[in-house]
Amino acid sequence: MILNILIALSISLAVFIASWFYSRKINNYSIVDVIWAYSFSVIAIVLGLLSPSLSREGWVFIAMLSAWSFRLGSHLGRRVFSHLDVEDGRYLELRKEYGSNVESRFFRFFMMQAVSVVFLLLPLFIVLNGANGVTVVASLDASEIKLPHPIQMIGIIVW
Numbered sequence: 001m002i003l004n005i006l007i008a009l010s011i012s013l014a015v016f017i018a019s020w021f022y023s024r025k026i027n028n029y030s031i032v033d034v035i036w037a038y039s040f041s042v043i044a045i046v047l048g049l050l051s052p053s054l055s056r057e058g059w060v061f062i063a064m065l066s067a068w069s070f071r072l073g074s075h076l077g078r079r080v081f082s083h084l085d086v087e088d089g090r091y092l093e094l095r096k097e098y099g100s101n102v103e104s105r106f107f108r109f110f111m112m113q114a115v116s117v118v119f120l121l122l123p124l125f126i127v128l129n130g131a132n133g134v135t136v137v138a139s140l141d142a143s144e145i146k147l148p149h150p151i152q153m154i155g156i157i158v159w
Contacts, residue, residue: 001129007050008043008118008125015039016114020107029095029106030088032113034077039117041069044124051128058127065124 019035048054048062080088087095098105 001125004047004051004125004128005118008047008121009115011043011046012039012114012117013111015042016110020110023106023110024103026084028084028087029091029109030080030084032110033088034073034080036113036117037069037073037076039069039114040121041066041073043117043121044069047124047128053130054128055130061124061127 015035016032016039019031023029023031044062044065048059051058054062094106094109095102
């Protein structure tokens, strides 16, 4: 699990550092919202491909996560990229608040976003670590039924 977390953190930091440089170039930090949304699916798919024994349920989890990520990223992308010449009001306010430290403070902001993605992907790391279901004996003939892992049950309920 630690290796998956380190890979995810490396990908996330690389993506957000590159995004910060691009944001500086276009003078619009609003793109961080789009990058944040899409980074979930990118990291999940990469980690899934690096996990040769990932179960069918694991791929379903990645597909559900990616569907959410692509939907949110596409929505935010349409909004942000339709007016790149005008920065989102929230980021204009942050520019005022950050004053002469705009670039360094936004760099820290981008790095916090990168870390938040990895933190929010903790359920994925559990799935990748092989969190299989719970086996219970269902009847006198000792037939077994495999129930989803409690984390998976919570995910199903939330979804």
